Amino acid sequence: MGVPEPESGLGLLYLKDALGRMQGVRELGEGAMRQLRLEHWHAALAEGENSVAVLVQHLSGNMHSRWGTFLEADGESGSRNRDAEFEDAGLTPDELWQHWNAGWEVFLGVLARLRPADLTRTLTIRGEVHTVLEAIQRQIAHYSGHVYQIVFLARHWLGADWETLSIARGQSGEFNRRMQAERA
Template identity: 35%
Template sequence: MTLQELAGIRKQFEYYRQMVDKTVLLLSQDELNLKLNEESNSVAMIMRHITGNLLSRFTNFFTEDGEKTWRNRDEEFADGIYDRHELITNWDKAWNVLFTTIDSIDEENIKCIIKIRNQDHTVAEAFYRQLAHYPYHIGQIIFIGKMIRNAEWQSLSIPRNKSNAYNQTKFDNPNSDTHFADDFLNK
């Protein structure tokens, strides 16, 4: 992995985080805690899980195993009514730990081996592992949001039946080396 590739990975994390941030804005306190059935998780529960995973994986990234002894993964999925403000505060804190870790990587430490559950990972493997894990859960959050909001749902990317128009704007402009997420970040 190069530092340039890492910058692209950072953008993708930013994009997926923003997808949840936008979904949370569309949901009430009660909706954040709504479980669609007994076996499902609420948006709040999934956010708690991602938060716990982010904090565990990226706190002391180079010096400690990514599965911290203080983490209680099962508690992240515990039934409960979780306060919106507390969820968002912890969510922001966890993502800041990730981005601080990414920003600390340089030409030397990018070559380090780190551990997750006592298994060796290159820095690249550790980031790709999480870049596969978080979008899985983020897709669940968005799906739950769509189920709850139904006709009131607001598209987070290319709206339904607008793909051709979106693509046309891309092909009407000169070739670009920008990241795909740039189109959606901070909109």
């Protein structure tokens, strides 16, 4: 065993960054979902593809399964029915928001409690051994991918009514000037 990493080391920097980035991913998804009309939540681009509702169901189910008993049990809880997450349960937007918030609270709550020494601990997900760092990286990629699917669908359904969640087209120069002025 090596020397324990101080609370100000690379591990702490990583955990703070992971937490901040995933809070940003959550906010991005929320910005997209706030723009949806009722008919958009359950609309899919084609038969068998995911709607925003299905993506929310899946994200919430995964977050509860992976992080609800983090480091205590296999990262695939026995009570989880993953296949059902991909079947539209017909939930209302309010119910979907409840699932969204509950899942993110579980995930972000665990991230906020982790310490650098935890990063090298091991856990299993579906019987596969991961370090905590690997598990976090796995979920960062997974959750970000699905949130970007939500953004894509919202933007597609809203068309010209879409309100950008980043720098608007043609506004990069102005944005950069404003950022430089704020730093000066």
